[in-house]
Amino acid sequence: MQKQETQPRKRRFTLQWHVTAKCSNRCTHCYLQNSEGYRSEIENELSLSDCLKVIDDFYRTTTAWNIPARVNFTGGDPLLKPEIFNLIEYATKKGITIGILGNPEYLDYKTALRLKELGVARYQLSIDGMEKTHDGFRSNGSFERTLKGIRILNQVGIPSVVMFTLSKQNTDEIIPVIDLVTKEKVVLFDFARLVPIGSGTQFQNDMLKPKEYRDLLLNILEEYKRLKEEDCNTYFSRKENLWKLLYQELGLLQPLPKDKKTIFGGCDIGISSLSVLADGTVYSCRRLPVRIGKVPDESLRDIFMKSPEQNKMREIERMEKCSKCELFQFCRGCPAVAYAVSGNYFAPDPQCWKEL
Amino acid sequence: METQEVVVVSRYEFWKPFLEEQSQENTENLDNLKEKSIECIAFSNYGSSCAGQCGSPCG
Numbered sequence: 001m002q003k004q005e006t007q008p009r010k011r012r013f014t015l016q017w018h019v020t021a022k023c024s025n026r027c028t029h030c031y032l033q034n035s036e037g038y039r040s041e042i043e044n045e046l047s048l049s050d051c052l053k054v055i056d057d058f059y060r061t062t063t064a065w066n067i068p069a070r071v072n073f074t075g076g077d078p079l080l081k082p083e084i085f086n087l088i089e090y091a092t093k094k095g096i097t098i099g100i101l102g103n104p105e106y107l108d109y110k111t112a113l114r115l116k117e118l119g120v121a122r123y124q125l126s127i128d129g130m131e132k133t134h135d136g137f138r139s140n141g142s143f144e145r146t147l148k149g150i151r152i153l154n155q156v157g158i159p160s161v162v163m164f165t166l167s168k169q170n171t172d173e174i175i176p177v178i179d180l181v182t183k184e185k186v187v188l189f190d191f192a193r194l195v196p197i198g199s200g201t202q203f204q205n206d207m208l209k210p211k212e213y214r215d216l217l218l219n220i221l222e223e224y225k226r227l228k229e230e231d232c233n234t235y236f237s238r239k240e241n242l243w244k245l246l247y248q249e250l251g252l253l254q255p256l257p258k259d260k261k262t263i264f265g266g267c268d269i270g271i272s273s274l275s276v277l278a279d280g281t282v283y284s285c286r287r288l289p290v291r292i293g294k295v296p297d298e299s300l301r302d303i304f305m306k307s308p309e310q311n312k313m314r315e316i317e318r319m320e321k322c323s324k325c326e327l328f329q330f331c332r333g334c335p336a337v338a339y340a341v342s343g344n345y346f347a348p349d350p351q352c353w354k355e356l
Numbered sequence: 357m358e359t360q361e362v363v364v365v366s367r368y369e370f371w372k373p374f375l376e377e378q379s380q381e382n383t384e385n386l387d388n389l390k391e392k393s394i395e396c397i398a399f400s401n402y403g404s405s406c407a408g409q410c411g412s413p414c415g
Contacts, residue, residue, distance in 0.1 A: 011370060011373065011374075064357065065357055065361075065374060066357075066374055066377060066378060067371075067374050261367060262367060262368070262369050262372075263367055263368045263369060263370075264369045265369070268370070271365070271368050271370050271371075272368075272370050305360070305361050305364050311364070314364070
């Protein structure tokens with residue numbers, strides 16, 4: 001597992017595909033339920049035939065670009081899509097890497113084994129706190145079901161991933177959850193800030209302040225270090241872009257390059273991913289609810305390259321704070337959080353603590 | 357990848373290996389086309405009107 005940290009990230013173009021909005025949970029912070037398009041997602045779910053067209057389109061597009069492709073099937077609960085196994089099989093036969101971002105409710109041993117046989121590369125579950133807190137967010141018994149799901153994944157050999165949605169409500173429990181997932185031999189752990197959209201809008205006035213967030217990242221980093229020194233096998237991914245800011249402050253970043261034009265990393269909207277909703281609506285990022293197209297009516301290639309809204313998002317020099325920051329080429333915070341709070345994805349990330 | 361698409365993604369480090377790979381392939385393709393143009397073979401990649409993409413004098 002140590003080796004993974006030194007290996008370069010595999011470059012893939014990723015489609016996050018919410019194949020169904022149906023879900024047996026009603027999470028208090030869900031970005032889907034109570035969103036503007038939720039009703040359409042439930043009523044106008046793409047048929048199997050349309051889904052296969054989308055896979056064909058994605059395959060054609062990434063092949064033309066000569067770039068490896070990944071589809072992360074999610075929902076809702078993707079296992080509630082009756083044709084999910086057909087879709088996985090169809091995509092894997094085309095050489096597309098498949099991940100699942102799902103729930104534990106229907107993840108029994110037999111299902112996991114079938115997913116393994118179909119070549120699913122990873123399965124992500126959520127833990128948002130210890131039992132009482134997690135079940136409060138999701139549903140009674142969800143915590144135990146999730147642990148059971150992790151054990152089944154480990155048993156059949158599908159790499160298990162745990163994602164923690166971070167908000168003020170569960171700040172105190174992220175360290176215990178990190179310890180828990182290492183004990184459960186989860187392969188990869190990461191967290192994402194709650195984006196207050198959909199049902200999560202209720203938490204908009206209850207977000208971590210920038211300095212609180214910095215302090216929390218410091219604590220998490222210390223815990224990661226401690227666990228690595230104990231040779232824990234869990235890989236701690238760092239999708240949060242503001243890690244770079246903290247690393248720079250701690251002197252852990254390499255000197256910044258002389259090249260001031262290339263975008264080396266940071267938020268990947270408009271760079272290496274797209275999100276498709278259950279009714280075919282396309283977003284640049286699922287947490288940034290701005291429609292940029294519709295499949296299968298439009299091709300993913302045209303949407304990614306030509307959508308006016310997508311191209312506007314690429315005008316990152318318009319980012320009010322990030323464009324003035326020396327970490328502009330590496331970070332750019334989270335435009336989705338900015339959009340959720342202000343309605344403007346070029347507005348400053350409200351949880352970035354950097355003073356310019 | 358089309359020229360306009362290259363413009364859209366060229367500033368991103370993520371895309372550079374693919375663009376470089378494509379660039380090498382294009383060079384190889386152009387080399388092939390140049391060889392073909394000497395023999396006045398139609399440019400199947402570009403249709404009957406080659407518009408000089410291969411850089412050969414006949415374009």
